[in-house]
Amino acid sequence: MNILVTGGAGLIGSNLVKALTKKKFDTYVVDNLWRGKLENLKENNDFFIDIKNNFYNKDLNNYNNCLEVTKNIDTVIHLADIVAGINFVFGNEAFVFRQNLLINSNIIKAAIENNIKNFLYIGTACSYPLEKQMEIGSKPLLEDEVYPANPESGYGWSKLMGEYELTLAGKLSNMNTGILRLHNVYGPPCEVSEERSQVIPSLARKLILDEDFIVWGSGSQRRAFLYIDDVIDGILKYLKQGFGHGCIQLSPYESTSIADIANKLVKISNKKVNVKFDTTKPEGDKDRTGNIEKAKKVLEWSPETTIDDGLEKTYRWIEKYLLG
Numbered sequence: 425m426n427i428l429v430t431g432g433a434g435l436i437g438s439n440l441v442k443a444l445t446k447k448k449f450d451t452y453v454v455d456n457l458w459r460g461k462l463e464n465l466k467e468n469n470d471f472f473i474d475i476k477n478n479f480y481n482k483d484l485n486n487y488n489n490c491l492e493v494t495k496n497i498d499t500v501i502h503l504a505d506i507v508a509g510i511n512f513v514f515g516n517e518a519f520v521f522r523q524n525l526l527i528n529s530n531i532i533k534a535a536i537e538n539n540i541k542n543f544l545y546i547g548t549a550c551s552y553p554l555e556k557q558m559e560i561g562s563k564p565l566l567e568d569e570v571y572p573a574n575p576e577s578g579y580g581w582s583k584l585m586g587e588y589e590l591t592l593a594g595k596l597s598n599m600n601t602g603i604l605r606l607h608n609v610y611g612p613p614c615e616v617s618e619e620r621s622q623v624i625p626s627l628a629r630k631l632i633l634d635e636d637f638i639v640w641g642s643g644s645q646r647r648a649f650l651y652i653d654d655v656i657d658g659i660l661k662y663l664k665q666g667f668g669h670g671c672i673q674l675s676p677y678e679s680t681s682i683a684d685i686a687n688k689l690v691k692i693s694n695k696k697v698n699v700k701f702d703t704t705k706p707e708g709d710k711d712r713t714g715n716i717e718k719a720k721k722v723l724e725w726s727p728e729t730t731i732d733d734g735l736e737k738t739y740r741w742i743e744k745y746l747l748g
C-alpha cells in the first residue's frame with residue numbers, strides 16, 4: 425500500500441511516518457516546512473524515508489501540488505494544516521482559517537480526482553462548541569456534539585469545515601473516508617519557538633532557558649493531553665479497523681490544569697522557580713475532555729501513557745534539543 429502523509433515532517437506526522445516505514449508501507453511525505461522540519465524525519469542521524477524520492481517540499485494550498493502528490497497513492501493520511509499555540513492561533517485567525525480551508529479543500533478534491541481509496545482526516549477537539557467547555561468538570565464530549573457548531577477560534581472552525589467537506593466527499597465519491605479527532609497532543613519532536621509552540625513545549629523552553637516562568641491565564645484552565653505514542657497507536661488502529669465508522673475521537677481519561685502542568689514541569693526540571701500567572705493573556709476554554717467509548721469499542725484503543733511519563737520524556741527531549 426502506498427501511503428501519503430501530508431504534514432509528515434511535523435510532530436504527529438514524523439512519528440507516524442517512522443511507524444509506517446517500520447511496518448514496511450511505501451510511505452510518502454508532503455510538507456512545506458511551515459512548522460515541520462526535515463530533521464524530524466531522522467533517527468540516529470539517518471533519514472527513515474528516502475528524502476529524494478519520497479519527500480515533497482510543496483505547499484498544499486496550491487491545487488496542482490495536491491494533484492501531483494496524490495498520484496499513484498492508495499491512502500492519504502491528512503495532517504498538514506496550520507497548527508500553533510494559543511498566541512499564534514488567536515493573533516492570526518484569518519490567516520489560519522484561510523490557509524486551512526484551502527489546504528483541506530484542495531487535498532480532498534485532488535484525492536477524489538486521483539481515485540484515492542482511503543482518506544483519513546485528523547480533526548481537533550478545538551472544533552467543539554465553546555459553550556460545552558465553559559465549566560471545570562464539563563462532561564466528556566461525544567463525537568456528534570460538534571454540532572450545532574460554535575468553535576472558539578478560526579482554527580477550530582477551519583478544522584471543522586475540513587471534517588464537513590470530507591464527509592460530503594465520502595457521500596459523493598467512492599473514497600473511504602474517516603475522521604480521527606484528537607484532543608491536545610504533545611511529545612517529541614516538537615516546535616519550541618516562542619512564536620509557534622504549544623503550551624507544554626513553551627513552558628518547558630522557559631524553564632530550560634531560564635526565561636521568566638509565566639503561564640498564560642489563571643492556570644485553572646484544563647486540557648486533555650495525549651502523548652504522541654498513544655496518538656500514533658490510534659492512527660494505526662484507525663487505518664486497520666476504523667474506516668466505515670465515521671468520526672472517532674481520542675482523548676485521555678481526564679484533563680489536567682495548566683497550573684498542574686507547570687508545577688510538574690518545574691519538578692522535572694529540578695529548578696527553584698516560582699510559577700507566575702498572567703491573567704491579562706487569553707487562556708481559551710475552561711475544560712474539555714472526550715468520551716472514548718467509541719475508540720475503545722471500534723479501535724480497541726485506550727490511552728497508555730501517564731501525564732507524568734509523557735512530560736518527563738518531552739522535557740528531556742527539549743532539553744537535549746536546546747542545550748545539546
Ligand SMILES: NC(=O)c1ccc[n+]([C@@H]2O[C@H](COP(=O)([O-])OP(=O)(O)OC[C@H]3O[C@@H](n4cnc5c(N)ncnc54)[C@H](O)[C@@H]3O)[C@@H](O)[C@H]2O)c1
Binds near residue numbers: 506
Ligand atoms: N498538536 C495537537 O495538539 C493537535 C491536536 C488535535 C489535532 N491536531 C491535528 O493534527 C495535525 C498535525 O498536527 P501536529 O501537531 O503534528 O502539527 P505540526 O505543525 O507539527 O504538523 C503540521 C504540518 O503541516 C505542515 N504544513 C502547514 N501548512 C502546510 C502547507 N500549506 N502545505 C504543506 N504542509 C503544510 C507544517 O509544516 C507541519 O509540519 C493537524 O491537522 C492538527 O490540526 C493536532
